[in-house]
Amino acid sequence: GAVVSQHPSRVICKSGTSVKIECRSLDFQATTMFWYRQFPKQSLMLMATSNEGSKATYEQGVEKDKFLINHASLTLSTLTVTSAHPEDSSFYICSGLTRGWSEQFFGPGTRLTVL
């Protein structure tokens, strides 16, 4: 299957700082990338959908000014958590999809801890 990487895999930051997470599709061109958040023992909750070169579409209840998404190329999307707070601590997972596919390929996730 296709490979998606995320960096960093784990990050600890202080409250009020911003954190950037990168998501890369290594062997395919991801026309669409998705960002999910997963709290312990819960399912993946879709945060936003981004198409290359377009603004991201955010799910209801997700603040677009807090979670900045950039999908500048077909192989890279970034999620920036601005002014992070402890309640933003979670497991953030991205996935990639290319035109004509019906399955998404997921990255390994990034564990964010905000102190």
Added chain:
Amino acid sequence: SQKIEQNSEALNIQEGKTATLTCNYTNYSPAYLQWYRQDPGRGPVFLLLIRENEKEKRKERLKVTFDTTLKQSLFHITASQPADSATYLCALLIYNQGGKLIFGQGTELSVKP
């Protein structure tokens, strides 16, 4: 309201037995239903996809059924092994939503030797 529910939070079975996991949904019209495996601290890994016009799909020890009348999918792992222990997620891909997936809460499977 729209819901996806998986049968239980945890399922414990003996090695060699068949594990059966359930996924029920309401008020969705999915194009596809997909099953993923997720290990702790990792992203989901795609296992199987079944289309709305398919009744059953198999892959090695895995079998998925899809009943759009009952709005239910069953996921079977035959001859289960301790290595099959993980959380299994079902996900619906909805028509005209740009590939967006809606996930169930997952079922944690534990296979004891």
